[in-house]
Amino acid sequence: MRARQIRRDIRGIFSLGAIGAVGILGCTLPVVGDAAPGMQCTVAALQAKAPKDTTIAGADVVAAADKAPEHCLVKGTVATPGNTVDFQLALPKEWNGKFLFQGVGGFAGQMARLDTSLTRGYAAATTDTGHQGSSATDGSWALDNRPKEIDYGHRGTHVTTVAAKNLTAAYYGNVPRYAYFNGCSNGGRQALMEAQRYPQDFNGIIAGDPSFGALGYVRRAITYEFMFASPDRVLAPAKLEVLSKAVLAACDKNDGVADGLIGDPRLCKFDPAPLQCKPGAEEDCLTAGQVQMVKQIYGDARTPQGDTLYGFPIGHEAGATGWSLWITGKAAPVPQADGILNFAAADAPIGYRFVDGFMRYMAFEKDDPAYDWRHFEMTHDLPKIKTITTILSPTNADLQPLQQGGSKLLLYHGWSDPAISAYGTIDYYNKVVKAAGGKQKADDFVRLFLVPGMHHCTGGPGPNAFDTLTAMEQWVEKGNAPQVMIASHLTDGKVDRTRPLCAEPQVARYVGSGSIDQAENFRCAGP
Numbered sequence: 001m002r003a004r005q006i007r008r009d010i011r012g013i014f015s016l017g018a019i020g021a022v023g024i025l026g027c028t029l030p031v032v033g034d035a036a037p038g039m040q041c042t043v044a045a046l047q048a049k050a051p052k053d054t055t056i057a058g059a060d061v062v063a064a065a066d067k068a069p070e071h072c073l074v075k076g077t078v079a080t081p082g083n084t085v086d087f088q089l090a091l092p093k094e095w096n097g098k099f100l101f102q103g104v105g106g107f108a109g110q111m112a113r114l115d116t117s118l119t120r121g122y123a124a125a126t127t128d129t130g131h132q133g134s135s136a137t138d139g140s141w142a143l144d145n146r147p148k149e150i151d152y153g154h155r156g157t158h159v160t161t162v163a164a165k166n167l168t169a170a171y172y173g174n175v176p177r178y179a180y181f182n183g184c185s186n187g188g189r190q191a192l193m194e195a196q197r198y199p200q201d202f203n204g205i206i207a208g209d210p211s212f213g214a215l216g217y218v219r220r221a222i223t224y225e226f227m228f229a230s231p232d233r234v235l236a237p238a239k240l241e242v243l244s245k246a247v248l249a250a251c252d253k254n255d256g257v258a259d260g261l262i263g264d265p266r267l268c269k270f271d272p273a274p275l276q277c278k279p280g281a282e283e284d285c286l287t288a289g290q291v292q293m294v295k296q297i298y299g300d301a302r303t304p305q306g307d308t309l310y311g312f313p314i315g316h317e318a319g320a321t322g323w324s325l326w327i328t329g330k331a332a333p334v335p336q337a338d339g340i341l342n343f344a345a346a347d348a349p350i351g352y353r354f355v356d357g358f359m360r361y362m363a364f365e366k367d368d369p370a371y372d373w374r375h376f377e378m379t380h381d382l383p384k385i386k387t388i389t390t391i392l393s394p395t396n397a398d399l400q401p402l403q404q405g406g407s408k409l410l411l412y413h414g415w416s417d418p419a420i421s422a423y424g425t426i427d428y429y430n431k432v433v434k435a436a437g438g439k440q441k442a443d444d445f446v447r448l449f450l451v452p453g454m455h456h457c458t459g460g461p462g463p464n465a466f467d468t469l470t471a472m473e474q475w476v477e478k479g480n481a482p483q484v485m486i487a488s489h490l491t492d493g494k495v496d497r498t499r500p501l502c503a504e505p506q507v508a509r510y511v512g513s514g515s516i517d518q519a520e521n522f523r524c525a526g527p
Contacts (some may be wrong), residue, residue: 042070049170082147096121103183125164139357184208192394213393234287262315321459395432397481414454463487
């Protein structure tokens with residue numbers, strides 16, 4: 001039962017595809033065109049217009065259903081050195097003249113949903129990045145298969161983008177006026193790879209809660225090594241409630257209003273040590289080992305080369321989509337034959353599943369499915385993952401080609417993301433600003449929005465539904481750079497709080513009167 005629930009949790013997060021936290025708002029857009037005269041939704045017609053190395057496997061007219069309009073659904077592959085990459089392209093009957101590529105979460109191996117993009121009139125595409133997986137955390141496809149790793153890393157997204165844009169132009173008889181990429185989690189990593197390696201592909205790129213690749217898996221590995229060394233360090237969900245309530249009590253008012261949210265964790269100087277249980281106490285406190293575990297998760301680590309492996313921001317650790325889902329698990333790890341703890345397969349949190357798939361099937365020049373990464377040692381083992389780090393990790397902060405091409409990059413990250421630390425995205429943004437020659441120049445093409453109380457791409461107690469696509473459209477098409485986005489929190493499908501999200505470094509400040517649940521009573525101001 002627990003294994004099925006975890007699989008549902010994973011599917012629920014990664015079925016968001018590139019949309020992630022973004023609740024894309026419905027709107028009516030001008031119709032630019034229908035299919036080109038004589039262009040039919042058939043394999044033969046589309047194959048005749050397909051670019052080199054592209055094979056059309058299917059083309060079917062899909063009737064309008066729910067909010068998705070009638071469209072031509074194209075399925076195809078692009079040949080790459082040593083591999084083939086599957087893609088899907090949805091071409092609506094009434095087209096808005098634009099193209100949108102949806103990223104995919106996790107280790108990919110599946111397609112993102114395209115119906116939300118279709119409702120806005122977009123020609124929309126997605127890819128499995130060159131492999132099929134049994135789940136978003138399945139890394140077995142990468143076993144000793146460098147071509148598939150390269151396609152997952154960056155090449156698969158690029159080649160299918162090129163193919164899909166060409167097919168879109170052929171189908172409608174017009175080149176798309178604008179092309180956008182939208183992704184969260186691994187989709188955010190895809191977005192940054194596009195910005196860094198293929199800046200000509202898109203006019204606007206949206207990167208949410210982006211994974212920065214290999215070193216993130218290393219950070220997870222050392223967290224579990226520390227956890228598994230002692231049963232006293234295991235944090236049950238009930239202990240996370242104790243921690244989360246204590247953090248909120250200590251830091252809720254730091255942003256100027258008691259609203260149940262940690263607005264900016266950088267202002268919170270919380271120390272978990274006072275939560276340590278007094279002799280004889282067990283409830284509403286933490287053991288000495290649990291206090292150490294909390295500090296390890298919050299704290300940064302450094303590689304021998306001096307790279308920072310960021311800890312997680314303070315706040316909103318509890319909840320169904322918090323630490324228990326991603327880091328600490330909903331059931332305790334159990335002792336193994338070697339005396340070291342490990343999770344039973346059915347109980348493993350998502351973060352554990354990712355590091356397990358990475359270390360056993362991707363990390364090294366010669367993969368070993370039997371590799372016990374619980375003994376990973378940075379000084380000895382980190383140099384061995386140099387190649388895969390280059391393939392997967394979007395760490396190049398010099399975005400001069402993107403900037404000179406006039407394209408835009410919109411970054412966002414949930415402050416309470418328990419999967420990927422927001423501090424890594426902040427660090428990357430600051431490096432981009434520096435490489436661009438300062439904030440004034442960087443503001444022309446890159447913005448970062450931090451989302452209080454949001455977990456990984458969605459979830460958490462904070463307002464976590466917001467429309468990045470409209471913000472990007474306004475920036476690219478109208479020249480109106482995003483300064484603020486309005487985010488909503490929903491309970492049982494009903495909005496119960498709205499709040500402005502402000503472009504970094506500004507934060508939302510309460511004006512001193514009116515409901516704290518209404519965005520109109522907050523203003524963006526300097527920290």
